[in-house]
Amino acid sequence: MTMNRKLVLPIDRGSPLPIYYQLKEALKQQIESGALKPHERVPSERELEEAYHISRMTARRALEELEAEGYIYRAQGKGSFVAEPKIRQGLLWLTSFTEDMRERGMRAGARVLRAEVVSDERVARKLGIGSGEEFVMLQRLRLADGEPMALETSYLRRRFCPGLEGHDFTDRSLYSTLQEEYGLRLGRAEQAVEAKVADGFEAELLGVKPGAPMLSMERITYLDDGQTPIEYVRSIYRGDRYKLYVELKRR
Amino acid sequence: MTMNRKLVLPIDRGSPLPIYYQLKEALKQQIESGALKPHERVPSERELEEAYHISRMTARRALEELEAEGYIYRAQGKGSFVAEPKIRQGLLWLTSFTEDMRERGMRAGARVLRAEVVSDERVARKLGIGSGEEFVMLQRLRLADGEPMALETSYLRRRFCPGLEGHDFTDRSLYSTLQEEYGLRLGRAEQAVEAKVADGFEAELLGVKPGAPMLSMERITYLDDGQTPIEYVRSIYRGDRYKLYVELKRR
DNA sequence: ACGTCCAAGTGGTGTATACCACTTGTCGGT
DNA sequence: ACCGACAAGTGGTATACACCACTTGGACGT
Numbered sequence: 001m002t003m004n005r006k007l008v009l010p011i012d013r014g015s016p017l018p019i020y021y022q023l024k025e026a027l028k029q030q031i032e033s034g035a036l037k038p039h040e041r042v043p044s045e046r047e048l049e050e051a052y053h054i055s056r057m058t059a060r061r062a063l064e065e066l067e068a069e070g071y072i073y074r075a076q077g078k079g080s081f082v083a084e085p086k087i088r089q090g091l092l093w094l095t096s097f098t099e100d101m102r103e104r105g106m107r108a109g110a111r112v113l114r115a116e117v118v119s120d121e122r123v124a125r126k127l128g129i130g131s132g133e134e135f136v137m138l139q140r141l142r143l144a145d146g147e148p149m150a151l152e153t154s155y156l157r158r159r160f161c162p163g164l165e166g167h168d169f170t171d172r173s174l175y176s177t178l179q180e181e182y183g184l185r186l187g188r189a190e191q192a193v194e195a196k197v198a199d200g201f202e203a204e205l206l207g208v209k210p211g212a213p214m215l216s217m218e219r220i221t222y223l224d225d226g227q228t229p230i231e232y233v234r235s236i237y238r239g240d241r242y243k244l245y246v247e248l249k250r251r
Numbered sequence: 252m253t254m255n256r257k258l259v260l261p262i263d264r265g266s267p268l269p270i271y272y273q274l275k276e277a278l279k280q281q282i283e284s285g286a287l288k289p290h291e292r293v294p295s296e297r298e299l300e301e302a303y304h305i306s307r308m309t310a311r312r313a314l315e316e317l318e319a320e321g322y323i324y325r326a327q328g329k330g331s332f333v334a335e336p337k338i339r340q341g342l343l344w345l346t347s348f349t350e351d352m353r354e355r356g357m358r359a360g361a362r363v364l365r366a367e368v369v370s371d372e373r374v375a376r377k378l379g380i381g382s383g384e385e386f387v388m389l390q391r392l393r394l395a396d397g398e399p400m401a402l403e404t405s406y407l408r409r410r411f412c413p414g415l416e417g418h419d420f421t422d423r424s425l426y427s428t429l430q431e432e433y434g435l436r437l438g439r440a441e442q443a444v445e446a447k448v449a450d451g452f453e454a455e456l457l458g459v460k461p462g463a464p465m466l467s468m469e470r471i472t473y474l475d476d477g478q479t480p481i482e483y484v485r486s487i488y489r490g491d492r493y494k495l496y497v498e499l500k501r502r
Numbered sequence: 503a504c505g506t507c508c509a510a511g512t513g514g515t516g517t518a519t520a521c522c523a524c525t526t527g528t529c530g531g532t
Numbered sequence: 533a534c535c536g537a538c539a540a541g542t543g544g545t546a547t548a549c550a551c552c553a554c555t556t557g558g559a560c561g562t
Contacts, residue, residue, distance in 0.1 A: 018514080018515060018516085019515080019516075020515080020516085039478075044541075044542060044543080045542080045543070046541080046542080046543095054516080054517085055516060055517045055518065055519095056517090056518085056519090057515095057516075057517075057518085058515080058516060058517080060543085060544090061515090061516095063543090067477075068319075070439075073476060073477035073478055074542090074543065075476060075524090075525085075542085075543075076523065076524050076525080076542070076543045076544065077523075077524035077525035077526080077541080077542050077543070078524085078525060078526085078541095078542065078543080079525095079541085079542055079543080080542090080543080083477060083478065084478070086441070092343070092497070092499065092500070093499060093500060093501070093502045094499035094500060094501045094502070095502070185501075186501050187500075187501055188498065188499060188500050188501065189498075189499040190337065190341060190496070190497075190498060190499070191496070191497045191498075191499055192494050192495065192496055192497075193444070193466075193494065193495040193496075193497065194464075194466065194490060194493075194494040194495070195446040195447070195464035195465055195466045195488075195490035196446070196464050196490065197448065197462070197463075197464045211448070211462055212448075213445075213446040213447050213448045213464060213465070214446055214464075215444075215445065215446045219499075224501065226324075237446075239445060239446035239447065242445070243443050243444065243445040244443065244444040244445070245441070245442070245443050245444075246343055246441075246442045246443075246444065247439065247440075247441055247442075248343055248344060248345035248439060248440040248441075248442055248470075249344060249345060249438070249439050250344065250345045250436075250437050250438055250439060250475065251320060251344045251345075251346075269544080269545060269546090270545080270546075271545080271546085295511075295512060295513080296512080296513070297511080297512080297513095305546080305547085306546060306547045306548065306549095307547090307548085307549090308545095308546070308547075308548090309545080309546060309547080311513085311514090312545090312546095314513090325512090325513065326512085326513075326554090326555085327512070327513045327514065327553065327554050327555080328511080328512050328513070328553075328554035328555035328556080329511095329512065329513080329554085329555060329556085330511085330512055330513080330555095331512090331513080
């Protein structure tokens with residue numbers, strides 16, 4: 001194809017956003033919208049260089065990042081091509097239950113079981129903080145499309161979010177409340193995933209039989225400074241409704 | 252610190268390996284050996300430039316890749332620093348069982364249960380290829396420190412590795428055999444993780460009770476062109492011995 | 503003694519250039 | 533008709549340079 005419909009992508013040299021980033025996002029949008037189809041050729045480094053009057057290294061950087069994010073694949077001597085739509089990554093990203101369900105095409109909901117101030121030595125130890133500290137403990141039955149999906153128990157350090165226990169989290173995202181009401185921005189988390197079987201309490205709440213397979217997750221969340229622990233969560237998901245999807249790369 | 256013990260890393264300009272790669276691997280080795288400790292400063296881009304008479308962009312590329320692999324973290328205006336091991340170990344990579352167990356500090360082993368040529372329509376459909384294609388099916392009981400850990404069933408496209416079924420994979424890594432004997436380099440994989448309970452067959456082999464919790468994984472592996480499927484694997488891990496540790500980042 | 507400012511050092515972005523390895527199609531000779 | 537050589541185009545590596553944003557610590561003034 002030499003017809004080369006030019007794809008007039010909006011690159012703004014005055015923007016505070018880097019050029020390679022603007023170019024990357026523009027191409028990404030072209031791919032996600034379907035304007036560029038899987039296995040279709042994407043402009044080469046030198047074509048981009050000429051089209052936007054940028055240096056090849058800048059064009060290259062945009063393409064490199066698109067490759068790293070799985071949007072395109074590249075082959076020496078051949079060119080760069082649109083990759084097949086990948087499975088959305090459930091692992092790797094720190095998201096709330098609400099965001100997770102939306103990505104899976106389901107509607108998130110909750111039934112608040114407990115919301116109170118507690119002290120808990122075990123939790124304090126997990127977070128590596130003094131055992132005297134108080135937590136806001138929030139236990140919710142999480143629903144997806146109205147059906148039970150998971151039992152989620154969060155412990156938040158009260159000194160960072162006093163009064164949190166007074167909010168109603170039936171229809172409200174915990175993470176957006178932390179951000180908007182308390183100015184707390186989350187940065188990263190350490191999560192452990194393991195298989196369990198449902199005990200009587202969990203089975204009753206989640207509508208499965210005792211002994212049914214469950215995915216159990218334990219998470220420690222840190223603020224965006226990367227080192228201040230803010231939350232400990234233990235979640236148990238129905239094994240028949242919940243899978244994790246991961247894209248793995250070779251090191 | 253200006254004392255600057257020089258860390259004479261071996262960089263060979265005549266080598267077919269790229270300079271940035273040699274530098275990256277050398278620094279990686281320094282970190283893994285403990286010569287560079289967590290949160291310790293690693294040489295800056297300009298220091299590396301001068302020390303090895305390479306350009307800054309080359310030094311930069313080595314550091315960028317180390318950051319992407321979780322070995323270091325970088326901060327504008329401050330420098331580059333060694334990351335804590337748990338960060339690195341929490342990043343998921345496409346690895347073999349052998350490599351995974353080594354990271355966990357255990358010794359990997361295997362008992363080969365089946366190694367034969369088969370056709371399987373369901374597997375072909377998973378890989379998105381023609382249903383007539385033959386596979387080399389390899390089923391192994393995987394051991395960690397001599398104890399059963401997982402049951403692993405791999406299907407490899409026979410046209411890419413004819414005769415693979417003749418090898419003995421008791422002590423041999425499947426992935427290194429693919430690389431060394433057939434020149435097949437793996438690039439990426441899509442993996443699904445879910446909770447299951449052990450059936451009678453699995454329980455017997457793995458030494459757990461029927462109904463015990465298990466982590467089940469399904470993986471499709473692609474060659475390093477990013478689009479040619481080469482392998483379908485189904486693994487089932489003992490829930491009492493195997494957990495996933497993941498480092499989550501905020502998007 | 504205290505604060506302000508600034509220079510030096512760091513990583514981040516961008517340009518311009520060169521050569522290499524690999525793929526593909528074409529032109530030309532046999 | 534075949535095949536080899538070659539040119540053109542692609543991504544991969546490397547150099548050298550310039551300027552920016554940000555952090556830190558020390559010099560300087562008050």
